[in-house]
Amino acid sequence: MPVSETSSKVIYDALKATDVGVISALPETWLVHLIRMADDDPAMTLVRLAKEEEGVGVSTGAHFAGVRSAMLMQNHGFLQSINGIVSCSLLYKIPLLMLISDRGHLGEPDPWQTEGGRYTRHVLDALRIVHSELRDQDTAPHQIAEAMTLAHSSLSPVALLLTRDLMWESSR
């Protein structure tokens, strides 16, 4: 599978380094290694969701209980979660680290992903959610650490877009 296992490991290790203890996820192709790594890690609580918005609630509960968390999802999952993000995370000032696979952007071969890719950044901007792109293995760990720091100091959602350059071997 051309999804980068090496990049996935870099991301997973960086999440662990920021003390993430709960990961909620809804699988998609680019996230397959990350989710397997969470599943294989006895110290990680992986919550496989039926629909991404649930993850907003799970992360809220984990935060109340003093455990750091992250959500893994596709950008369509982010779009699906908007009401939860607005009326739970933003309303109640909950730190929420979202790792969003950046489908439908430059290089996207699948027609069905392209419409969602058109709006992802605009919706993040409309919600005033700080976001950044993870592009390479060297800088990703530092960005993940900084995103977690900001999520907790601002008590807000922060989004990291997992780009094709980082996640897909054949695009390198």
Next chain:
Amino acid sequence: MKRIDCLDAIYEDLRDCAVVTIMGAVAAELYSLGHRANFFYLEHAMGLASSVGLGIALAQPERRVVVIDGDGSVLMNMGGLTTLARYAPGNLTHIVFDNESLLSVGGFPTATSTGSDLAAIARGAGIANTGTYTTVDDVASATRSAIASNEMNNLVAKVEAIGPAGFHMDLELLENRFEFARALRAEKA
């Protein structure tokens, strides 16, 4: 059966639990019985109360967690029942007050008024311990057993579609949120 009477009957059983309620009548009625730092009223994000409860239950396995949900909210996050069933934390009790109505927004009938059976749906989702209750005594005893047990339980309490005159609570949303988190962390099991 009235929801306020059920809440009154289980109020003392909630003393040491992390309690997450939905918005509207459920929140206002529990608050009217006496607010506690371990009560969190999710005043929006319909459907997510059970997901918040799941997050707490998984993050603090030694703490008893009670989610007080409603039919309208459960119907908005039915997939969440399958997630509850999948992880089934033994410290989680999921109470659903089913008044067959979106009472807080004007009393529109929900699908439970036309035959949708939430306990059957929960069972179908994979939640082994579920039941429907129609008397205050049965709700109270089922809640007590559920909180005491080491298995996840879902209870559907069929109640009348009546609520308090108003939903005002002298508690800011953020005040409630910070107080609740502090209570959970201070007594972290």
